[in-house]
Amino acid sequence: MTDQTQRPLNVAIMGAGRIARHMAETLSKMAASEEYASVAKPYAIASRSQDKADAFAKDFNLPHAYGTYEAMLADPDIDLVYIATPHNVHEENGIACMRAGKNILVEKSFTANEKQALNLLDVADDTGMLCTEAIWTRYMPSRAMIDEIISSGMIGEVTSISADLSYPVSYKSRMTDPSLAGGALLDVGVYPLNFIDMIMGAQEIKDMSTIMVPYSTGVDASNSTTLVYDDNTMAVATSSMLCASDRDGIVRGTNGYLICHNINNVESIDVFDADHKLTNHLHVPEQLTGYEYEVAAAVKAIREGKHECIEMTHADTLRIMHLMDQIRQGWNLTYPFE
Incomplete structure (x- = not known):
C-alpha cells in the first residue's frame, strides 16, 4: 500500500441501505471535486448479498463489490470503512474492521x-486505528458559525x-424493531442532544427529566428530555418518528437569541x-452533500496518525451514549439484546 499522505484514501462502505447510498454519492462527488479529489476515493461496497453489492457498485461506479463483510475486510487496499449498518451491530462490525x-x-x-461504545473504543485504543462517529453536524462549517456568534457575546450569556x-x-422497520435498537431517540433524537452538547460541552448535567410516547412495539415513538446544567442553563430536546417538525435549534441569551434552521443540516x-x-x-x-466534511476530517486524522477526530472526540461520543442510556433508563426501555 502506498503512502497515505501522498494519495487519496480508499473508502469502503459497509451496508447498502439508504444512508450508504448518500455516502456513495458523496464519495463520487468528492472524487470529481478539485478540492477533495486528493482526499478520498470511492473504492468498495460490502453487503450480505452479492447481488445487492453488485447493483450498488454499478449505480455508483465502484470498482469493488463484496457479498460478505469478511471478503471486504480481507482486501488490503482499504484505508477507511464507513459503517452504515443498523445501530445494534456497529460494535461487532467496527471491531471486525x-x-x-x-x-x-x-x-x-x-x-x-x-x-x-466502550468496547469499541477499547479496540480503537488497542489497535491504534481511527474510530470516529459520523454525526455530520459535528463536522459542518455551521458548527463554527454558531460558536462564533455565541463567543462574540452577540446574544449575551446563554441561559436556554x-x-x-x-x-x-415509523414505516421503516429498523425504526420500530426493538432488536435493531429502533425508536426515535437513537436515530433522530441524537441530533437535538448533539446540538445542545456542542454548545454546553462537558459541563455537568445536574438535573434531567424525560418522557416518551411508546410505539406499539415498545420503542419510543416521540420523546422529550429537559436538561439542567451546572450553570443553570436549561435545555430541551424533542424528537419523534410520527410527525414532521420545524427542525429548529434555538439558543437563547440575555441579549437575544439565534435560530438554526434544520439542525439536521443547518441551512x-x-x-x-x-x-x-x-x-x-x-x-x-455551499456543500457537495454535507457528508464530505466528516470524510475529510477522518482522512486528516488518519494522515496525522490519530485515532479520533477533534470534531467528535471519543469523550464526546461517550458523553452522548451515556446520556441516551440515562434517558432510556428513565423510560424503563431496554433492547432485547441488552
Whole structure:
C-alpha cells in the first residue's frame, strides 16, 4: 500500500441501505471535486448479498463489490470503512474492521448503548486505528458559525436552548424493531442532544427529566428530555418518528437569541436582539452533500496518525451514549439484546 499522505484514501462502505447510498454519492462527488479529489476515493461496497453489492457498485461506479463483510475486510487496499449498518451491530462490525487493520467512520448512533461504545473504543485504543462517529453536524462549517456568534457575546450569556428533529418514519422497520435498537431517540433524537452538547460541552448535567410516547412495539415513538446544567442553563430536546417538525435549534441569551434552521443540516442562522429584531442572517457555505466534511476530517486524522477526530472526540461520543442510556433508563426501555 502506498503512502497515505501522498494519495487519496480508499473508502469502503459497509451496508447498502439508504444512508450508504448518500455516502456513495458523496464519495463520487468528492472524487470529481478539485478540492477533495486528493482526499478520498470511492473504492468498495460490502453487503450480505452479492447481488445487492453488485447493483450498488454499478449505480455508483465502484470498482469493488463484496457479498460478505469478511471478503471486504480481507482486501488490503482499504484505508477507511464507513459503517452504515443498523445501530445494534456497529460494535461487532467496527471491531471486525479495526482488527482487520481498517480505520472506521461509524454512522450515528455510534452504538446501541454506552457499554458497546466502550468496547469499541477499547479496540480503537488497542489497535491504534481511527474510530470516529459520523454525526455530520459535528463536522459542518455551521458548527463554527454558531460558536462564533455565541463567543462574540452577540446574544449575551446563554441561559436556554431548545432543539427538535422529527420525521414521519415509523414505516421503516429498523425504526420500530426493538432488536435493531429502533425508536426515535437513537436515530433522530441524537441530533437535538448533539446540538445542545456542542454548545454546553462537558459541563455537568445536574438535573434531567424525560418522557416518551411508546410505539406499539415498545420503542419510543416521540420523546422529550429537559436538561439542567451546572450553570443553570436549561435545555430541551424533542424528537419523534410520527410527525414532521420545524427542525429548529434555538439558543437563547440575555441579549437575544439565534435560530438554526434544520439542525439536521443547518441551512441558515438568524440572530435576533432582545427586542426580537433580526440583526443578522447567515447562510452556510455551499456543500457537495454535507457528508464530505466528516470524510475529510477522518482522512486528516488518519494522515496525522490519530485515532479520533477533534470534531467528535471519543469523550464526546461517550458523553452522548451515556446520556441516551440515562434517558432510556428513565423510560424503563431496554433492547432485547441488552
